[in-house]
Amino acid sequence: MRKIIILLSLVAFANGNIQAQITNRNTHEVLKPEFGIILDSLKVKGAVLIYDIKSETYYSNDFSWAKMGVIPASTFKIPNSIISLETGVIKNDSVIFKWNGEKRNFKKWEKDLTFKEAFRASCVPCYQEVARKIGVNRMKTYLKKLNYPGMVFDTLTIDNFWLQGKSKISQMQQIDFLERLYFSKLPISKRTENVMKDIMIIEKTKSYTLSGKTGWGMRNDINNGWLVGYLETNNSVYFFATNVEKEETNMDEFPIIRLNSTKEAFRKLKLIE
Template sequence: MRIITILILMLFISCKDNKSTISIENEQLGNKNILIPEFQSIIDSSNVVGSILIYDLDKDLYYSNDFEWSNKSNLPASTFKIANSIIGLETGVIESDTAIFKWDGEKKWLKEWEQDLLLKDAFQYSCVPCYQEVARKIGVKRMNEYVQKLNYGDLKIDSVNIDNFWLKGESRISQMQQIDFLKRFYNSELPISERTEKNVKKIMVMEETDQYKLSGKTGLSTDEGKYNGWFVGYLELKNKTYLFATNFEPKKAFDLDAFIKKRIDLTRLAFQNLNILK
């Protein structure tokens, strides 16, 4: 009986110490940054390296497996289509959410791009040629001015790269910066019109059910042979809102189609791990 009592006591002390360690780790990171080891397990089991970052808008808390990676900057890739849409609408380059991008009849990288596309379709299909046209019409001067107004990452924009600066080169943004931008956008704190905000929020909606609404944008870049994947956006429940920015890279051997799919899949798994989604 004495042995059993000692074992129970040791187990209690062990559990207490473990909770204390987690608490200390979170204090060291800052009480707003909560390490979630299960996110790392999701990453490790998926043949990728990177970070899942989720922000609780109401509690002002960040959840991630790797806050160092979350502060690491990468090319924004097609996540910049959020800002590009905003700037296009604000400058009048994009007239409204009913604007149509005409297909030029040329063969494109994706079959979905080989048709006339409404703004929402161009956004959801991530039509690179459509948004390259928008960027060229906005021009270097206005693009730089608006990027600064929006306080969006650290972008290097000039006359040479005006239609691809978000896909290759020196432009960078971190997951933390993505969340900051999305937070200001969601809270109507950006210096943009109500009309623009409403239209961009409309085209960002990916899925809507009785329980939640998911809005976001994926991104994929390959710079000097290195792939990098994004999924950023926000998840709205009845009484809660979460912002997210997932970023990762494949390990040496990988399947590109599977890698592309994982951007959304791993984010969903993280929300399920936090019991936010079922």
């Protein structure tokens, strides 16, 4: 029996079962209704999930929502960027994506963009080009290697599977992935890791650095917004994944809601002022 248990454990480890890793941690879940009040005040539904690495504690207003799989949208630009750098599809963060002059959804995409600019502007056409160059086989191989779960695609959907279709990732899984990236636990080069940590910086102050990536997709024909990343303070680091939905919105309002709700949750935990 002992041999069987050991064998099963090794198989689970080899397969990189993320959900098992999350479940088997000696972590705590603390319900924070005040996060829900923040979302209510912004007229959105969803969950803010924050992980305190020191106390191994998750904080959220809705753990059921936080464990639910949702299309990753542009948060997938994090693994997509990693894979592009590791495969050599992108040589460095100053590589330029040439704009072909065609009209795009946003004016900020209608120009030549460096890799760093494309990431921060969340340029979908740029990253569709990257995904096509990576290809189905390499994308699947690297996603398995990175232990990034839930992506479903083939040759027909290689350049949009993170925006529509059956691909899903939960807030819990997002945090697990980000934690492994931050603590150098991903099987990638230090160079790639350093590039990622640089391009992911959103805001830097004297007391904290906020890094991450936004995402905007649709779930059941409702706007679904992501903000995932980590908050570095003077004495620790906190990982977060916010996922919210709003039936009626405009392009200016929704990105602000994702960021404001997350930062307000940080304030409730007294992580920032």
